[in-house]
Amino acid sequence: MSNKILPLVGMVMAMLLQSGSMVVIKAAMNDEMNKYVLVVYSLALSTLLLLPFPFLLPRSERPPLSFSTLCSLFLLALFGSSGQIFAYVGIDLSSPTLASAMLNLIPALTFVLALLFRMEKVYWGHLSIHAKVIGTVVSIGGAFVVILYKGPPIFKAHFSSLSSSSLTFSSSFSSPQQFNWILGGFFCVADSLVSSLWYIYQASVIRKYPAVMVTVFFQVLFSTIQCSIFALIAVRDRSAWQLKLDTGLIAIFYQAIAATALRYLLCTWCVQRAGPFFCSMFKPISIIFTVIMGALFLGDDFYLGSLIGTVIIVIGFYAVMWGKATEEKGIINNDEERLESTCHNIPLLHDKDVTI
Numbered sequence: 001m002s003n004k005i006l007p008l009v010g011m012v013m014a015m016l017l018q019s020g021s022m023v024v025i026k027a028a029m030n031d032e033m034n035k036y037v038l039v040v041y042s043l044a045l046s047t048l049l050l051l052p053f054p055f056l057l058p059r060s061e062r063p064p065l066s067f068s069t070l071c072s073l074f075l076l077a078l079f080g081s082s083g084q085i086f087a088y089v090g091i092d093l094s095s096p097t098l099a100s101a102m103l104n105l106i107p108a109l110t111f112v113l114a115l116l117f118r119m120e121k122v123y124w125g126h127l128s129i130h131a132k133v134i135g136t137v138v139s140i141g142g143a144f145v146v147i148l149y150k151g152p153p154i155f156k157a158h159f160s161s162l163s164s165s166s167l168t169f170s171s172s173f174s175s176p177q178q179f180n181w182i183l184g185g186f187f188c189v190a191d192s193l194v195s196s197l198w199y200i201y202q203a204s205v206i207r208k209y210p211a212v213m214v215t216v217f218f219q220v221l222f223s224t225i226q227c228s229i230f231a232l233i234a235v236r237d238r239s240a241w242q243l244k245l246d247t248g249l250i251a252i253f254y255q256a257i258a259a260t261a262l263r264y265l266l267c268t269w270c271v272q273r274a275g276p277f278f279c280s281m282f283k284p285i286s287i288i289f290t291v292i293m294g295a296l297f298l299g300d301d302f303y304l305g306s307l308i309g310t311v312i313i314v315i316g317f318y319a320v321m322w323g324k325a326t327e328e329k330g331i332i333n334n335d336e337e338r339l340e341s342t343c344h345n346i347p348l349l350h351d352k353d354v355t356i
Helices: 002-030 035-050 067-093 096-118 127-148 175-208 212-232 245-274 278-281 285-298 304-355
Strands: 153-155
Touching: 002 035, 002 067, 002 096, 002 245, 002 278, 002 304, 035 067, 035 245, 067 127, 067 175, 067 212, 096 127, 096 278, 096 285, 096 304, 127 304, 153 175, 153 304, 175 212, 212 245, 245 278, 278 304
Parallel strands: none
Antiparallel strands: none
């Protein structure tokens, strides 16, 4: 029983940490913490926390790093750091709820990119391919609904926010706010697109260099360097780099410890215990957590357009995941049939040899 309950609890906790991350980021930016500085400090602290782990691995599990591998990790980190910057800008311009909804586009966009890079073969006669194609179209359509249609508020939050400058909208918001919402939505889509590239390229890198903890450490280290260079160019105000005992400092520690280290460990453990498909099914739950936490701590309202678009995205998400699961199950069944056929042939050949 615990084999089923514990991974379920673990994934719910991981999604809760992810939702908390978006709300804390928004609260810190509302408290005048620069988003680029927040990225740099969070990644730098994550690098320090992850520093001992590669050295704890046995030498047999830590193959030597070649220059080509380091270049691959640098490019992988570039996808990751770009995604983080896009996500922070998107959250700053729109809301944590919209950013959380856009994350469910990752399976659909990964499927599209896999087709473009010819990493996935398409057999149009299979139901699984139809599900993945339809799910992709539905997910992207839902994203446009969330971004372009806001609608009237379903409920208005009347809670005190962590910051007095919380971003709220009325049912008929002004043009600059509408523009920021749409622009923020497209930045969140860009984050999902870059994350999809990161997933695809990561699979290639891990096959060449399978030491996971080493690859994670160097990715975070390179991301810190890349984001630091970008932030030093983008943020000219030196006072923005000064740390204070405020929401910004809480966000840095939360991002480094809870949203990065703890969530990564939880997801890895759950994947090992229950498999990747089981874990991916919990992704849409983060939207619910984000809506509730955004209302409680930021005073965010929830709008009809966000509800309709999110439902459409989630339907598309599950269609893509169902198609992927059906496809993988078919591959496993085919492998088992081939193995069974081979096993049946072995005794016959053996008997023939004995007879001779």
